[in-house]
Amino acid sequence: MKKLILPLILIIGTLGIFAFADDPKDLKIGADAPMLDYSMKGVDGKSQSLKSLAGDKGLLVVFSCNTCPFVVAWEDRYNVLHKLAEENGVGMALINSNEAKREGDDSMSEMKKHAKDQKYLSPYLVDEKSALADAFGARTTPHVFLFDNNMKLVYRGAIDDNYKNKESVSETFLMDAIKNLSAGKTISPDVTKATGCSIKRV
Numbered sequence: 001m002k003k004l005i006l007p008l009i010l011i012i013g014t015l016g017i018f019a020f021a022d023d024p025k026d027l028k029i030g031a032d033a034p035m036l037d038y039s040m041k042g043v044d045g046k047s048q049s050l051k052s053l054a055g056d057k058g059l060l061v062v063f064s065c066n067t068c069p070f071v072v073a074w075e076d077r078y079n080v081l082h083k084l085a086e087e088n089g090v091g092m093a094l095i096n097s098n099e100a101k102r103e104g105d106d107s108m109s110e111m112k113k114h115a116k117d118q119k120y121l122s123p124y125l126v127d128e129k130s131a132l133a134d135a136f137g138a139r140t141t142p143h144v145f146l147f148d149n150n151m152k153l154v155y156r157g158a159i160d161d162n163y164k165n166k167e168s169v170s171e172t173f174l175m176d177a178i179k180n181l182s183a184g185k186t187i188s189p190d191v192t193k194a195t196g197c198s199i200k201r202v
Contacts, residue, residue, distance in 0.1 A: 025137040033151040034135035040125035043112045057089030061145045063138040064094045066114040068197035073163040082121040088182035092122045097133035100200035130201045140196030157192030
């Protein structure tokens with residue numbers, strides 16, 4: 001499957017894949033996490049909110065999906081991030097906001113299959129009508145947002161600098177941000193470019 005990632009990316013390069021820098025709609029560093037009590041149903045049948053998923057040190061929110069080639073390339077790092085976040089007192093949630101594909105590739109049944117196949121450790125939740133993605137200004141899959149224990153945004157952007165091969169990563173942006181958050185250190189960079197497929201809104 002991984003061998004197909006680069007050809008797939010080249011094939012669909014004109015069909016909604018972007019690299020995003022700052023935009024006026026982006027949730028700003030230091031901003032409060034929106035919609036903390038918003039209830040979302042997970043693949044395990046349970047409904048949870050950002051507030052219920054937050055750890056003592058904060059919360060990591062990853063906007064994701066089932067089929068985007070960038071998610072397929074990056075998701076072998078999801079469980080590593082989950083374990084690191086857990087070790088550092090940070091909760092983690094995977095959010096599927098692809099409302100326009102809810103009857104197809106991103107249906108709940110397909111989400112359940114995908115989560116099982118990938119052995120996700122993190123809750124995988126449905127964001128109905130892309131409401132949470134809209135509130136966050138999330139635009140890609142994946143697009144990550146890290147909050148501190150006061151639910152203030154401390155990092156936003158990409159997981160790392162190499163979606164193609166985790167062995168070739170030189171900048172572990174998100175892992176460093178989690179470690180620095182837990183240690184009370186400055187997070188730098190606190191914003192990186194989000195690269196991925198566009199979230200499929202209605």
